[in-house]
Amino acid sequence: MPKLWEQMLLVPTVVRLTSRVPRDPAAAWDGYWRKIHTTGRSGDVLWDSGSRTEHAQYSDAVVAHFDPALPVIDVGCGNGTNTRWLAGLFPSVLGIDVSTGAVELAKREAEGVQNADFMVMDAAGVGAGEQLLERMGPANVFVRGVFHVLKPDKQSSLAANLRTVIGRSGRVFLAETNFQGNSLAYLQQLGATPRSMPRQLQSALENLPRPGRFGAQERQSIFSDSDWQLIADGPVNIEVVPMKSAGLSQQVPGYFALLAGK
Numbered sequence: 001m002p003k004l005w006e007q008m009l010l011v012p013t014v015v016r017l018t019s020r021v022p023r024d025p026a027a028a029w030d031g032y033w034r035k036i037h038t039t040g041r042s043g044d045v046l047w048d049s050g051s052r053t054e055h056a057q058y059s060d061a062v063v064a065h066f067d068p069a070l071p072v073i074d075v076g077c078g079n080g081t082n083t084r085w086l087a088g089l090f091p092s093v094l095g096i097d098v099s100t101g102a103v104e105l106a107k108r109e110a111e112g113v114q115n116a117d118f119m120v121m122d123a124a125g126v127g128a129g130e131q132l133l134e135r136m137g138p139a140n141v142f143v144r145g146v147f148h149v150l151k152p153d154k155q156s157s158l159a160a161n162l163r164t165v166i167g168r169s170g171r172v173f174l175a176e177t178n179f180q181g182n183s184l185a186y187l188q189q190l191g192a193t194p195r196s197m198p199r200q201l202q203s204a205l206e207n208l209p210r211p212g213r214f215g216a217q218e219r220q221s222i223f224s225d226s227d228w229q230l231i232a233d234g235p236v237n238i239e240v241v242p243m244k245s246a247g248l249s250q251q252v253p254g255y256f257a258l259l260a261g262k
């Protein structure tokens with residue numbers, strides 16, 4: 001069947017599945033996380049591959065540029081997979097997430113990890129930057145898969161909060177999905193067909209706001225040259241859980257940026 005026709009056949013399923021997504025994004029995220037039973041590579045969470053290959057793309061940059069004397073904040077930590085990875089590289093890591101359900105899950109999964117802590121917080125909220133600075137002092141920031149789920153006004157608020165948190169010596173490392181096709185093509189790439197919808201994709205569609213993309217163009221408009229210095233950026237592969245063939249790794253084109261304040 002031609003690809004475009006297959007895309008059109010996905011429309012009714014997508015309309016049906018997305019019809020009950022809560023309007024408030026924070027409520028939507030919490031509802032999503034509270035329905036999650038299993039995590040990791042064979043779990044319910046679409047983006048939670050915990051891939052070593054993906055982490056290997058980031059580790060040289062974070063180890064070379066994050067001052068280890070500063071704590072690390074994992075913004076939008078979800079169930080804390082990256083927080084736990086960062087806790088293996090740095091002395092002190094804090095995962096924050098807007099969803100209480102996510103933070104409860106992250107705390108359970110990080111039991112026994114002494115240098116990882118978690119906190120519920122809207123990272124794009126008014127005063128979040130000052131609150132974090134007061135609690136942690138200047139910090140490095142890791143963000144994976146958060147900017148692309150926020151609307152542009154929230155992206156700007158988040159960037160402003162991060163600018164406050166990093167102070168003079170902290171750095172921001174972000175990695176985001178940056179798929180160039182339309183949203184139906186994106187669903188196809190992840191494994192949706194007119195006959196079947198992977199369960200991880202189905203629960204994302206049923207519960208979550210529709211994601212966008214975040215690449216160099218979006219980063220330029222959100223992280224202004226007057227406040228930010230770009231140290232490095234480029235393409236990365238974001239690994240999702242296997243949804244097409246059991247056990248087979250699946251990647252989404254992504255974008256990373258490493259930034260300092262001015």
Ligand SMILES: C[S@@+](CC[C@H](N)C(=O)[O-])C[C@H]1O[C@@H](n2cnc3c(N)ncnc32)[C@H](O)[C@@H]1O
Pocket residue numbers: 029030047048075076077078079080081082096097098099102121122123124125143144145146149
């Ligand atoms: C696509 S998930 C990525 C989770 C995690 N970073 C990872 O890579 O496994 C996006 C996460 O951002 C969180 N989130 C969304 N909006 C947020 C906000 N305003 N402040 C903090 N966290 C937020 C969601 O609850 C969710 O856990």
